Each structure stands twice: as C-alpha cells, then as structure tokens.
Amino acid sequence: ETGVTQSPTHLIKTRGQQVTLRCSSQSGHNTVSWYQQALGQGPQFIFQYYREEENGRGNFPPRFSGLQFPNYSSELNVNALELDDSALYLCASSLPGQGAETQYFGPGTRLLVL
C-alpha cells in the first residue's frame, strides 16, 4: 500500500476524444511523475511536476499535458486521443528530502481507445 490512488481504474474512449486521469498522493508528496505503460512494455516517462511546475518531460507530444495542485493531487490530460494511446497510465509520487528516486506508484488507470 503506497498511499497513492488513481481514478478511474478503467476507461474507454473513442479516437479524437479528450481524457483526464487523476492521481492523489499522500500529504507532503510534492513531486509527481506520470508514465505510460503499453501492453507488454515497460513504463515510459511522460513528465514530472514539482511544486506545481513541470520539472522534466519525456518524448511525448504536447497533447499530453498535466497539472499539479496544492493539495498534492494531479491530473494527466490527453487531447485528440489516438488508438496508440491505449495503455496503463501510472502516476508516482515522492517525498521531499528522499529525492525523486524514492517513488511510490499508484495502481494505474487502464485506458482503451477505440
């Protein structure tokens, strides 16, 4: 039990739609990272937020965007969904002082794009 929750657990969308995925960290977790894990693959880093600012970004197009809120929750938004966006989306948070290397992962949101 990491104390990191994600909602919804499953989601079905159609191509071209927009989706918002949510992550709730433990109190005090001021760094959150989002990952995309396609079936049979390892997680791919999307971006990281620290104190509500983007702090690093992987090789994902601008239609992937995020927000981090003062209450340590965060969102991943994906616009103009494509079939290849079907994946498990994971968020991971970390505590100040432990460094971002100590990440706590949520259970993920499984997104299916039809």
Add this chain to the structure above:
Amino acid sequence: AQSVTQLDSQVPVFEEAPVELRCNYSSSVSVYLFWYVQYPNQGLQLLLKYLSGSTLVESINGFEAEFNKSQTSFHLRKPSVHISDTAEYFCAVSDLTGNQFYFGTGTSLTVIP
C-alpha cells in the same frame, strides 16, 4: 540520456531454484539504478535500489542486485525462488537529479511448482 536493456523477456524457473534476471544500462553520466516488481493488475513496487556506497544491495524478500560499473550491469538474483515471486520485473535507471526515469521492457518471471 539513459537507456535500459533487459535481455530476457521471459524466464521460467522451478520452485526453489536460483534465478538471475539480467539488466544492462547505457548512460554518459552517473546514475541511480532500480528494480521494480509488478504483480498482475497492480502498480509497480520498488524491490531494491542502488544510489551509492556498497555495490551489492538487498531486498527484504531475498532478492539482491549488484551494480557493476565496468560492465554497466545491475543483474537481479535470488538463490531460491518461491511461487509468490511470479511477476513482471522491471529494471530502471535515472540520472542523479531523479527527474526522469527510464525503464526496461521487463522480464516475466514464472516460477513452476
């Protein structure tokens, strides 16, 4: 940038036998190294990590990994596996800022009774 290669996509092994899951990384800078485990329909759990100091790191459930800088490897080992070790194992690397993590494609460990 960093990258990770997990050489074996699937590893079947009999219960109580030893196992080694291989991981090699590529980086032009110093790195942190990690092994994560993912059970079916669950998120990733940190198994062990190398940040600095002793190159041999251990987990609480009997796994160990050794950082070998000259071979750029961080192989995971366990001397005797249990059925409950059946899971997907991911090797990961980050630079010392911890701002970006790079994961391998995973190794599916299946323990056979």
